Amino acid sequence: MTRICALSSLNGLRPVYRHALCTLALMPVLALVHLGAFWLRFDGDLYGQAWAPLTTTIGWCLAIKLLVFTWFRVFQGWNRYVTFHDLMALVKAATASSLLLLLAVFLSSPGSVTPRSVFLMDWGLTIVVIGGLRSAGRFIEETEHLPMFNTAKTPVLIVGANDAGEALLRAIRRSPSLPYRVAGFIAGDKHELETHIGGVPVVGGLDDLFSLAKSSNVSDVLITAGQFSGQQVRRLVTQGKASGVSVKVLPSYEQLLRGNIDLRPRQVSIEDLLGREPVQLDLHALHRWINGKSLLVTGSAGSIGSEICRQLLQFKPERLVLVDRSENGQFFLERELRSQFPGASIFVCMADINDVARMKQLMREHAPDTIFHAAAYKHVPMMEANPGEAVKNITLATRRLADLANQSGATSFVMISTDKAVNPTSIMGTCKRVAELYVQALSQKSRCRFVTVRFGNVLDSAGSVIPIFREQIARGGPVTITHPDMRRFFMTIPEASQLVIQAGAMGRGGEIFVLDMGELVRIVDLASDLISLSGLRVGEDIEIQFTGVRPGEKLYEELNADGETHVATSHRKIKVARCNSITLAEATVAMQRLEQLANAPHEMVTEALRDIVPQFGSHPTFATTNPPMAA
Numbered sequence: 143m144t145r146i147c148a149l150s151s152l153n154g155l156r157p158v159y160r161h162a163l164c165t166l167a168l169m170p171v172l173a174l175v176h177l178g179a180f181w182l183r184f185d186g187d188l189y190g191q192a193w194a195p196l197t198t199t200i201g202w203c204l205a206i207k208l209l210v211f212t213w214f215r216v217f218q219g220w221n222r223y224v225t226f227h228d229l230m231a232l233v234k235a236a237t238a239s240s241l242l243l244l245l246a247v248f249l250s251s252p253g254s255v256t257p258r259s260v261f262l263m264d265w266g267l268t269i270v271v272i273g274g275l276r277s278a279g280r281f282i283e284e285t286e287h288l289p290m291f292n293t294a295k296t297p298v299l300i301v302g303a304n305d306a307g308e309a310l311l312r313a314i315r316r317s318p319s320l321p322y323r324v325a326g327f328i329a330g331d332k333h334e335l336e337t338h339i340g341g342v343p344v345v346g347g348l349d350d351l352f353s354l355a356k357s358s359n360v361s362d363v364l365i366t367a368g369q370f371s372g373q374q375v376r377r378l379v380t381q382g383k384a385s386g387v388s389v390k391v392l393p394s395y396e397q398l399l400r401g402n403i404d405l406r407p408r409q410v411s412i413e414d415l416l417g418r419e420p421v422q423l424d425l426h427a428l429h430r431w432i433n434g435k436s437l438l439v440t441g442s443a444g445s446i447g448s449e450i451c452r453q454l455l456q457f458k459p460e461r462l463v464l465v466d467r468s469e470n471g472q473f474f475l476e477r478e479l480r481s482q483f484p485g486a487s488i489f490v491c492m493a494d495i496n497d498v499a500r501m502k503q504l505m506r507e508h509a510p511d512t513i514f515h516a517a518a519y520k521h522v523p524m525m526e527a528n529p530g531e532a533v534k535n536i537t538l539a540t541r542r543l544a545d546l547a548n549q550s551g552a553t554s555f556v557m558i559s560t561d562k563a564v565n566p567t568s569i570m571g572t573c574k575r576v577a578e579l580y581v582q583a584l585s586q587k588s589r590c591r592f593v594t595v596r597f598g599n600v601l602d603s604a605g606s607v608i609p610i611f612r613e614q615i616a617r618g619g620p621v622t623i624t625h626p627d628m629r630r631f632f633m634t635i636p637e638a639s640q641l642v643i644q645a646g647a648m649g650r651g652g653e654i655f656v657l658d659m660g661e662l663v664r665i666v667d668l669a670s671d672l673i674s675l676s677g678l679r680v681g682e683d684i685e686i687q688f689t690g691v692r693p694g695e696k697l698y699e700e701l702n703a704d705g706e707t708h709v710a711t712s713h714r715k716i717k718v719a720r721c722n723s724i725t726l727a728e729a730t731v732a733m734q735r736l737e738q739l740a741n742a743p744h745e746m747v748t749e750a751l752r753d754i755v756p757q758f759g760s761h762p763t764f765a766t767t768n769p770p771m772a773a
Contacts, residue, residue, distance in 0.1 A: 301328045363382060424644065431512075437513075438465060461508065465491050512554040536570065568694030568695065600633055607669075622687050658716070
């Protein structure tokens with residue numbers, strides 16, 4: 143690719159030599175600039191009145207500019223990445239060198255007749271000439287991507303006449319491997335119409351997107367991941383299919399910073415279709431809460447637990463203690479975290495949270511200020527078949543851990559619950575609800591801030607429907623769904639984890655926080671979208687079969703339990719559930735009874751849970767009938 147002058151051919155040299163050679167090469171340019179200032183001031187007569195002051199100042203000019211420009215690093219970075227910040231550095235260097243030159247000439251030659259306008263002209267010419275030379279590489283680079291110079295590449299439209307769209311434009315222009323040239327921007331706001339971004343016009347709004355694409359012979363539309371809600375992306379994809387236009391997604395720069403993500407546009411993913419606006423965190427409050435503190439995360443090897451660990455380490459805790467009984471999960475998580483956060487104080491502990499002696503030891507050793515309790519069983523049908531184990535691992539384990547937090551002097555305890563605890567129809571949901579009741583009751587008598595956070599299904603977590611659907615599609619189908627009317631709330635793993643941490647920082651003790659999970663999503667729609675995004679057709683390439691509702695399942699999850707209301711908080715995506723609670727004495731008696739019956743027959747365990755949570759299994763959302771098998 144063409145580059146400005148011969149300087150770019152020096153890229154193979156060591157930086158110190160390259161910068162020295164660039165400096166020497168530009169010295170004649172600086173001399174010509176100073177000469178040009180005199181030429182302009184004296185109307186081209188350099189051998190008359192101008193000659194004496196010129197010979198006096200040119201030596202000082204070159205020496206001062208060499209030193210000042212080196213100090214401001216003006217001679218470095220002669221490439222296509224020149225920015226406004228480089229221009230500002232040049233302006234500062236030119237201003238400083240002009241002032242120093244004026245001072246040096248005055249001190250060395252008090253009777254000098256050099257007009258002050260010469261110094262002003264020298265200052266302006268220096269900025270124009272040096273700035274022009276530095277910007278030439280970027281100009282040539284970006285000119286190659288303009289429509290009149292590059293007709294071979296595929297024209298595309300970028301949705302979003304904003305910072306994300308402008309960043310996407312620059313990424314395309316600077317990536318030779320991308321076969322695109324940007325024909326125009328699509329605005330989300332009518333005030334952005336009839337403007338230009340980087341020389342590219344804003345050609346219309348979202349309502350006109352596909353008609354503009356057709357008239358401009360555009361077959362691809364590009365958007366940035368996370369820029370639009372899932373409903374908006376779903377609408378764009380549906381309209382694109384009808385118009386014969388492919389909607390593709392580029393990762394945002396936040397995603398690029400988190401890992402090695404390919405810059406090339408990809409097809410819309412299921413995460414894009416279900417995504418919502420990015421979560422806005424109160425970073426100041428989180429830093430104040432987490433920075434310099436000892437934190438402990440149970441279930442750290444799980445999907446949510448591991449993401450909570452990643453998020454927490456960004457706020458520089460004094461130490462982070464990872465507790466899980468999965469050896470492989472802990473091994474790989476430790477490798478990842480130590481690579482991403484070198485220098486962080488991370489302690490990987492193998493432990494079963496039901497092992498009271500081991501957990502006491504960890505509490506004494508690490509003295510956690512805050513505990514994030516993410517460890518629990520989560521599969522509804524499995525817990526229906528093993529209610530005693532659900533009681534042990536979900537309810538009793540939470541009670542023991544909460545008691546240890548209370549006794550050890552921890553300041554905060556954040557329990558992760560589920561929307562299945564609302565009017566529960568399953569053993570798993572009921573066990574979570576009993577754990578909520580105990581934690582809430584304990585907060586009444588404790589100095590530790592006990593907080594519960596509820597959210598729905600986590601998109602793409604281990605054992606969730608998305609990995610199962612992908613596996614079934616890869617095998618050629620069928621994709622199996624329990625019921626055509628089955629609906630669920632979905633959140634992404636980072637979204638859920640960030641809101642859990644935010645809620646933990648907000649809680650004063652005893653609250654049950656409910657996260658904003660958007661709209662209920664039909665599982666059959668989810669499966670159809672995933673089949674389509676795989677380039678296949680529902681009913682032709684991949685069949686959908688309904689297998690019948692499994693034990694304990696609801697047709698749809700709920701946000702409000704009977705008699706429960708939600709109250710807004712300072713964070714628009716977090717609400718507090720106001721619901722009935724029980725005393726610590728009542729909660730303790732309930733726990734003692736469950737502990738006695740944990741190994742009893744299933745019916746006795748179920749009956750004991752129903753005595754504590756009367757709503758268990760009595761709500762109309764409980765699916766009691768199976769649909770017929772269908773394709």
